[in-house]
Amino acid sequence: MAGRPLHATEAWHLIRQLARSDMIGPYPADSPDGAALTLLGDGSWHLHRDPADAVVADLLACFLPLCHPALAPLVYAQVGQSLDGRIATVTGASHYINGCDGLDHLHRLRAIADVVVVGAGTADSDNPQLTVRRVDGDNPDRAIIDPRRRVSPDQVVFDQSAAPTFRLVHDAPCRADEIQVTCESATVTPADIIRCLQARGYRRIFIEGGGQTVSRFLHAGCLDHLHLIVAPMIIGSGIPALQLPEIDELDGALRPETVPFRLGSDYLFDMRFRPPPA
Ligand SMILES: NC(=O)c1ccc[n+]([C@@H]2O[C@H](COP(=O)([O-])OP(=O)(O)OC[C@H]3O[C@@H](n4cnc5c(N)ncnc54)[C@H](OP(=O)(O)O)[C@@H]3O)[C@@H](O)[C@H]2O)c1
Numbered sequence: 001m002a003g004r005p006l007h008a009t010e011a012w013h014l015i016r017q018l019a020r021s022d023m024i025g026p027y028p029a030d031s032p033d034g035a036a037l038t039l040l041g042d043g044s045w046h047l048h049r050d051p052a053d054a055v056v057a058d059l060l061a062c063f064l065p066l067c068h069p070a071l072a073p074l075v076y077a078q079v080g081q082s083l084d085g086r087i088a089t090v091t092g093a094s095h096y097i098n099g100c101d102g103l104d105h106l107h108r109l110r111a112i113a114d115v116v117v118v119g120a121g122t123a124d125s126d127n128p129q130l131t132v133r134r135v136d137g138d139n140p141d142r143a144i145i146d147p148r149r150r151v152s153p154d155q156v157v158f159d160q161s162a163a164p165t166f167r168l169v170h171d172a173p174c175r176a177d178e179i180q181v182t183c184e185s186a187t188v189t190p191a192d193i194i195r196c197l198q199a200r201g202y203r204r205i206f207i208e209g210g211g212q213t214v215s216r217f218l219h220a221g222c223l224d225h226l227h228l229i230v231a232p233m234i235i236g237s238g239i240p241a242l243q244l245p246e247i248d249e250l251d252g253a254l255r256p257e258t259v260p261f262r263l264g265s266d267y268l269f270d271m272r273f274r275p276p277p278a
Contacts, residue, residue, distance in 0.1 A: 111137025
């Protein structure tokens with residue numbers, strides 16, 4: 001590799017460009033200095049410039065598998081948890097478990113998404129905005145899984161000025177911002193939700209939380225990546241991160257390929273469920 005080193009701002013700009021593109025080949029295509037990287041049709045890439053430091057190298061290694069156009073459509077999730085596997089206290093307080101770098105990472109995950117999805121529990125208890133505020137980037141559209149319509153329409157997320165937001169419901173829509181998920185059974189499954197979102201043109205779907213929602217998508221085999229962001233904190237009680245049906249033997253445990261990254265005071269475990277490109 002040669003040329004100027006690739007710095008963090010430039011690398012992030014490049015990642016955002018990939019997330020909005022369908023093109024395989026050199027990026028950026030119109031750079032007077034030549035391409036920084038070339039994407040290959042099998043989901044891999046060649047870097048033409050050295051990352052300026054280990055943080056930039058990690059940024060690329062972590063986000064290129066999420067943004068590579070050959071790997072879309074893609075579904076990824078995150079969980080920000082304590083060392084003892086909690087995402088909130090018993091009262092639902094979760095602000096903030098993760099440190100600054102962990103939170104920046106969360107906002108980056110939003111910024112590359114076409115749509116960010118949360119369960120009714122999170123929309124209800126956190127009153128989240130689900131916008132991109134800590135890093136450069138556009139707000140994704142926002143979807144709330146709320147078949148029972150229990151989340152108040154007054155929650156800030158339903159303010160359509162920041163980004164289009166809709167409620168995913170089971171039966172016929174009652175309001176303009178509701179979308180009916182067509183189901184193959186009596187309940188709304190993660191696969192039904194993904195089909196519904198992909199049919200509306202969303203190629204990069206980010207399941208942000210909470211624990212029940214991410215667990216359902218994981219159990220249904222609907223995730224390509226799960227980013228577990230672990231903060232050096234022990235809560236000791238509270239809302240669990242992942243909960244799957246009980247197993248008796250460890251043969252039944254999931255053992256995904258897992259790539260660790262350091263995020264300041266937090267640790268990120270990038271679990272990759274999709275088989276790597278041949
Ligand atoms: N640390 C983090 O990374 C993080 C991230 C997000 C949230 N949180 C915290 O997590 C807590 C909320 O998490 P949670 O696990 O209790 O709830 P949740 O996952 O946000 O929401 C669960 C609810 O969403 C609906 N839902 C989700 N998937 C569904 C499906 N496939 N079909 C039908 N309904 C579905 C159901 O609503 P109904 O019960 O109405 O049917 C379900 O009870 C909050 O305290 C929040 O602060 C933490």
